[in-house]
Amino acid sequence: MLDPVRAKSRLIAITAGAFLGGVIIASGLSWTTGSYAATLLQTTPNSAEVRPMAELSEAFIAVAEAVTPAVVNIQTEQLMAIPAHGDIPERFQQYFDLPQMQERREVPQIAGGTGFLISKDGHILTNNHVIEGADKITVMMHDRREFDARVIGRDPRTDVAVIKIEGENFPTVRLGDPHSTRVGEWVLAIGNPLDNLDFTVTAGIVSAKGRPLNIIQRNGGGSYAIESFIQTDAAINPGNSGGPLVNIRGEVIGINSALASETGFYAGYGFAVPIDLASRVAEDLIRYGYARRPIMGVSIAEIYTEDAEVYSLPSISGVLVQSFSMDNAPAERAGLKPGDVIVSVEGEEIERTNELQRVIASMRPGETVHVGVIRYGERLEFDIDLAEAPAPEVATAAPSEPVRPDAKLGIDIAAMTAELAKEYGFTQPGGVVITGVRPYGAAWRKGVNRGLKVVRADRGEISELTQLQQIIESKKPGEIISLTLELNDGTRRIVNIRIPG
Numbered sequence: 001m002l003d004p005v006r007a008k009s010r011l012i013a014i015t016a017g018a019f020l021g022g023v024i025i026a027s028g029l030s031w032t033t034g035s036y037a038a039t040l041l042q043t044t045p046n047s048a049e050v051r052p053m054a055e056l057s058e059a060f061i062a063v064a065e066a067v068t069p070a071v072v073n074i075q076t077e078q079l080m081a082i083p084a085h086g087d088i089p090e091r092f093q094q095y096f097d098l099p100q101m102q103e104r105r106e107v108p109q110i111a112g113g114t115g116f117l118i119s120k121d122g123h124i125l126t127n128n129h130v131i132e133g134a135d136k137i138t139v140m141m142h143d144r145r146e147f148d149a150r151v152i153g154r155d156p157r158t159d160v161a162v163i164k165i166e167g168e169n170f171p172t173v174r175l176g177d178p179h180s181t182r183v184g185e186w187v188l189a190i191g192n193p194l195d196n197l198d199f200t201v202t203a204g205i206v207s208a209k210g211r212p213l214n215i216i217q218r219n220g221g222g223s224y225a226i227e228s229f230i231q232t233d234a235a236i237n238p239g240n241s242g243g244p245l246v247n248i249r250g251e252v253i254g255i256n257s258a259l260a261s262e263t264g265f266y267a268g269y270g271f272a273v274p275i276d277l278a279s280r281v282a283e284d285l286i287r288y289g290y291a292r293r294p295i296m297g298v299s300i301a302e303i304y305t306e307d308a309e310v311y312s313l314p315s316i317s318g319v320l321v322q323s324f325s326m327d328n329a330p331a332e333r334a335g336l337k338p339g340d341v342i343v344s345v346e347g348e349e350i351e352r353t354n355e356l357q358r359v360i361a362s363m364r365p366g367e368t369v370h371v372g373v374i375r376y377g378e379r380l381e382f383d384i385d386l387a388e389a390p391a392p393e394v395a396t397a398a399p400s401e402p403v404r405p406d407a408k409l410g411i412d413i414a415a416m417t418a419e420l421a422k423e424y425g426f427t428q429p430g431g432v433v434i435t436g437v438r439p440y441g442a443a444w445r446k447g448v449n450r451g452l453k454v455v456r457a458d459r460g461e462i463s464e465l466t467q468l469q470q471i472i473e474s475k476k477p478g479e480i481i482s483l484t485l486e487l488n489d490g491t492r493r494i495v496n497i498r499i500p501g
Contacts, residue, residue, distance in 0.1 A: 006287075039292030041320050056186070063188055063250045064201045069171040070117045070143050071199060071243060072124060073192045074149070074163075076134035114191035114243030115139070115163065116174045116252065118282065122147075122165040125282055126242030127257050128154040132499025136500075139165050142199055148477065148500050153285030157293065157363070159273060159283045160256055166478075173244060176251025178230060178274040181206055189234040189242030189256050189270065204234030211271060212354040228358040229271035230254045235362045245272040254278075280362050293389035294365045296336075298322075300353050303341060311341050312377030317351035318343040326387075332386040336373065346371035360386070374417075400437075407498055408472060409481070410441015415465045416453065424451040427486035432468050433456065446495045448485070454493065456484035475499045 039091030113130030117123070124139065131137055137149040147165035154161035185206045192198050208231035232245060236259050245254035281291045301320045308316045318341040324332045342350055345359045346369060363369060365388035373380050412435045414420060421429040432454045437444050456463050457471045458481065475481055479499050486492045 003119045003491050006141045009124055011405060015366075046288075048079055058467035059248055060186075060188065060201075063246055063248065064190070066254070067116075067188075067244060067246050067251045068190055068199055068201070070173045071142060071190050072115045073119065073140040073198055074113045074115050074124075074126060074242065075140070076111050076113070076131055078111070078133050079135050080109050099473075112183050112192060112239050113241045114239065114256070116190075116242075116244045117170045118175075118279070120168060120170050120172055121151065122167050122170055123286060124149065124163045124165065125255065125278060125280075126161050126163060128156050128159045129257075130242045131163060132156075137163060138435060138500075139163070139250050140198075146498060153289045153291075155281050155285065155291040158203055158277060158281050158291065160255065160278045160285070160291070160298055162282050169192070169345040171231045173246075173252045174250060175248055175275050175279055176253045177468075178209075178253040178276055181209070181230070181247065183208060186248045187232055187253070188246045189232065189236055189240060190244060190246065192254060193235075193237035193239040197239070200240075202235040204232050206232050207269065208354060210355055210358075212352070228274060228277070229258070230274055230353040232270050232272065233268060234270060240270070247317060252474040274358065277358055277361055290391050292365050292391075294360055294363050294367065294386035295323055295325075295389045296331040296360065296371075296384050297326045297367075297387060298331045298336070299325050300342075300356065302353055307341075311339065313341060313374055314342075317349075318374065319350055319353050319356045328385050330384050331382075334371075334373075335380075335384060336384075337375070340373040340375050340380075342371055342373050346370055408475075408499055409443045409472045410438035411443045412436035412447065412450075413454065413468060414466065424453075426453065430463070432462055432465050439476065443495075446497055448483075448495060448497075452485040452487065455486045458482050 001094055054438055059215050073142055111130075111134075113126060115124040115126035115130070118125050131151060132154065134151075137148045137151070139149045141147075147167070149163040149165050150163040152164050187204060187206055189202045189204070191200060193200055209228075211229040211231045230245060230253065233244070236256050238259075240256045242256075243256045245256055247253050252275050254275050255278050256270060256272045258271040259269065284291045299322045301322050303311075303313065303316055303318045303320055305316055307313070307320060312321075321331070321338055321342065322338045323338050342356060344350055345356065348359060350356050350359070360369065363386060364390050368385060369384050371382050371384055375381065400419040401468055414435045416426065416429050416431045416433045418429045420433055420435070421427070424433060426433075434443075434448065434450050434452045434454065437448055437450050457464060457468055460467070460471070462468050472481060477499050480496050481499065482494060482496050484492055486495050
């Protein structure tokens with residue numbers, strides 16, 4: 001029987017000998033040259049192979065850095081009236097021991113979206129559905145500056161709106177030509193998705209053009225709604241609405257407006273309003289307060305196989321004139337008839353109804369447009385003087401009522417009485433205490449809570465309610481008030497709050 005130590009030594013020697021022998025045999029047979037292990041060590045691509053991808057990546061970075069400073073985060077607040085006593089019907093409230101309250105109270109509903117600056121003096125292009133119904137609009141820049149915004153105009157028929165912030169020398173975007181954009185081109189979408197992912201950049205391609213989705217018409221756009229969306233597979237989620245769709249040259253070609261999804265979140269496709277249509281509408285909103293819509297006065301329909309045969313068309317494309325939508329319609333005056341098929345406008349071929357709507361919408365009322373039609377196989381040309389569609393009825397905000405000075409900050413303040421001192425845990429009365437904080441107001445955004453004592457405003461001590469009220473009243477919109485707040489345990493903190501407009 002072998003000694004355990006000698007047995008172990010012999011096993012090691014046998015193993016080492018076998019390994020060395022294997023190496024010698026493998027070397028003689030050239031097995032180690034070009035082996036799989038060696039191949040793994042040599043799979044790193046060379047610089048020439050990755051140069052195209054590196055250049056594309058650098059292009060994405062350059063575009064994002066150039067455009068993002070002009071993109072803004074839009075936060076809207078809309079006051080919604082709800083019953084003060086929850087779901088208890090008014091006729092039954094007398095049977096319950098309910099506190100004395102107003103019959104209804106207003107609760108702010110908060111929403112968000114995106115926009116982008118189109119002028120150095122603060123005009124911002126966004127979607128109508130982002131700011132519709134808002135009682136308050138706050139804009140945050142990429143550099144964290146915040147501004148109160150006002151509505152210049154909005155157009156439900158194209159889902160385009162313009163808002164404005166006060167200032168000068170703002171960064172702006174450069175507008176491109178969506179007509180020359182081709183399916184398959186790289187694009188970037190920039191926006192503020194899912195409420196908390198500010199200034200997100202996603203990449204994809206233009207996957208289709210001229211998509212009619214019937215979204216705007218269903219959501220209040222009416223019979224004059226225009227839809228000719230650019231489709232992209234760049235990720236677009238709630239909150240991206242109103243943000244720019246940008247080509248590889250850093251030009252905005254569309255406003256991200258919608259997504260195709262059964263869940264409400266990104267599922268592969270997003271849609272943008274072409275920027276030529278949006279900018280044309282924006283010009284009117286800034287100049288007139290509403291979009292002036294040029295029309296030919298025709299009711300139209302798509303062309304299908306049967307129509308192409310009946311009207312002797314060279315292809316299954318064009319727009320069928322079914323009837324005239326108004327008395328003495330411009331198209332009827334020019335000589336068009338029901339059954340005519342519009343195949344071109346100003347030399348541009350027209351294949352679908354939404355293309356015709358987009359081209360006409362890019363013009364102005366009173367202009368003359370050259371239209372090519374096919375009338376049962378015969379090619380005809382007409383000049384049509386465009387009329388103006390009725391102005392949309394767009395609700396405007398009622399004039400605001402004067403507010404208390406402290407309401408500017410979204411707080412309620414009161415003299416610290418003995419009762420309030422006891423309620424908030426202070427040892428003695430005196431001074432000023434915050435008794436209420438409005439959700440999503442200026443103070444709330446800075447983390448201010450009710451029950452805090454205001455001991456200093458700017459650099460002055462506060463002992464009386466009127467002192468603080470006068471300081472707040474003296475502040476102009478955009479200025480900052482610095483408050484020193486004290487908890488009931490004596491802990492203090494300083495909060496700097498900008499006065500809303």
